[in-house]
């Protein structure tokens with residue numbers, strides 16, 4: 001029993017003490033926040049009417065405390081009932097004192113002596129709790145590697161402000177806190193895991209922000225969870241250099257954002273930009289009414305269709321791969337360079353006969369000096385230069401013209417002594433002079449505009465489709481030999497898109513890249529660090545564009561190649577990302593093998609399925625030791641019987657669990673199930689669609705391609721009309737479906753529709 005722990009009483013006393021201090025701090029900060037508009041210092045100066053004890057006088061003098069209290073006000077409020085979750089006893093090398101450090105989700109410093117009552121989990125020393133074993137250990141701080149000795153690693157289960165359990169960890173394996181965390185049911189939102197972060201995950205969270213980081217993690221290894229904790233860590237660690245607004249998470253869809261949204265404030269990560277790739281690209285392009293985006297699931301559905309002929313599928317795949325390739329980027333680069341060269345006007349910039357800026361100089365400005373700017377911004381810049389130079393030259397030219405006429409008039413004067421005769425000759429010259437001066441002035445008003453107008457004006461989409469529908473341009477600027485037939489198919493596919501004013505998801509990267517090269521973007525982009533989740537769905541060109549337009553390599557990429565159901569457009573190999581996208585620095589690469597979501601029994605079956613991929617690089621997940629029932633698998637001859645069984649099963653599971661998913665192969669199958677359930681009225685289930693933004697608890701029917709990233713207590717995998725066959729897409733879809741479950745999987749299939757499972761040994765299934 002917990003209270004048998006020898007230190008139970010002293011720890012309970014300590015907890016009371018910390019809670020007392022914490023509550024007092026909150027109270028004081030409350031007063032400040034509510035009543036005083038001035039500085040914290042003033043607030044504390046007025047405190048004697050509240051409490052005159054000496055400690056508060058000290059508080060007044062302790063700015064560190066004040067800052068900490070104000071900054072941590074929200075987080076301290078959140079941890080009132082659970083101020084910390086662990087304790088480490090650590091003695092740094094060269095330090096005389098062994099420190100007892102209590103680790104929690106906020107930071108609390110004692111005003112009187114600066115003692116850390118709670119150490120934030122993101123502080124450097126907290127790494128010892130996550131990674132250190134008892135005995136000699138080390139952690140990385142701002143100063144470098146700190147050596148020391150770890151004497152105690154203790155976990156607390158605290159509920160409603162009372163210690164429920166104390167667990168001392170001697171060897172890191174299988175800590176009980178993790179076990180109990182994993183047993184819990186799936187909420188409708190993702191959890192924060194600050195108290196149970198594992199050593200390999202801690203490495204990802206704390207990996208250097210300045211270097212690109214690529215994380216290949218098996219299903220359920222905590223990638224999404226870690227991504228959020230990593231941002232929380234950045235915000236804490238780089239508080240002085242970065243604002244939360246400088247960070248951005250790119251998630252696969254709105255529903256996913258909703259799914260992760262609640263954990264963010266808990267981690268103190270409110271103001272981070274959360275977006276989807278599509279939303280971000282639309283923002284950059286300003287995709288208006290003129291262009292629409294084609295349904296992004298259409299292609300996947302085509303590729304899943306067993307009836308569709310392979311040639312048609314190959315065309316889709318080739319086109320998507322090509323649009324996502326760096327080869328296309330090279331083509332765009334080459335073509336834009338040519339356009340740049342051709343854009344230089346044929347004439348010098350001159351007023352009268354005076355050359356102000358020669359054509360060569362103009363070329364220099366455009367092709368060299370302003371090369372760092374998008375092409376059209378260079379024209380704008382050149383405009384300013386021309387205007388400034390013209391202003392100077394105009395005065396000269398006017399002066400010279402006047403001088404010329406003064407000379408001419410003087411000569412007439414000396415030539416004609418007779419006043420009448422003189423006047424007769426002089427007046428036309430005066431008129432001529434005035435006209436000339438007027439003309440020069442008028443010319444110089446429009447001179448710059450006329451010159452700049454010589455530069456070609458092309459609208460982004462016209463430019464884009466011009467390249468994408470032209471086999472000649474594509475062939476000319478490609479560094480590789482491209483198959484002519486493929487190119488023709490590609491161009492005619494693009495012609496159809498152009499004609500219908502539609503773009504597809506794969507067009508975003510080249511379009512945004514082209515806009516970046518030609519026009520630039522309206523608003524300044526302030527994002528400096530990006531986290532991309534489910535990144536296996538991104539092409540090399542997509543990664544490249546994000547890196548280029550944000551002008552940053554502070555990019556964290558998390559994904560799982562085995563779940564790459566969009567591999568026709570995504571990445572199949574992280575090495576390429578490292579070698580071809582991030583060329584200036586060596587990226588960090590971390591693999592996560594441990595899976596936390598599901599039970600050993602479910603993971604073993606999922607591994608049997610994914611082995612069919614026969615990919616040498618496939619990393620099989622190693623489940624955390626947590627047992628459950630083996631998945632059940634039933635084949636049917638009668639689909640009505642199958643539907644009735646699903647209905648019964650959902651009825652049983654809803655009593656037991658918070659979230660249940662019926663994963664069907666595609667939407668039409670989902671609709672059939674929904675209609676059946678609606679008619680029977682015994683159980684309720686919603687059908688998930690891609691545009692849906694919220695994710696509620698209860699039973700939900702999910703088309704297989706929308707299941708990635710999500711998790712449910714129990715999963716029913718159903719295939720009635722569409723099977724799972726031995727194709728890489730089906731293998732991945734089934735793998736994703738199986739790995740969504742925390743506790744139970746039940747598979748319902750029409751006879752012969754699931755050859756992938758039929759060949760798995762019966763030992764993997766419940767009897």
Ligand SMILES: Nc1ncnc2c1ncn2[C@@H]1O[C@H](COP(=O)(O)OP(=O)(O)OP(=O)(O)O)[C@@H](O)[C@H]1O
Nearest residue numbers: 193196197198219220221222223224225596597709
């Ligand atoms: N250290 C941990 N302590 C407790 N729970 C954890 C830990 N790591 C991961 N989990 C849990 O494991 C589950 C899977 O996490 P998450 O969804 O982040 O994984 P993922 O790698 O993104 O999965 P997938 O690729 O399958 O979508 C979640 O329920 C998460 O809370």
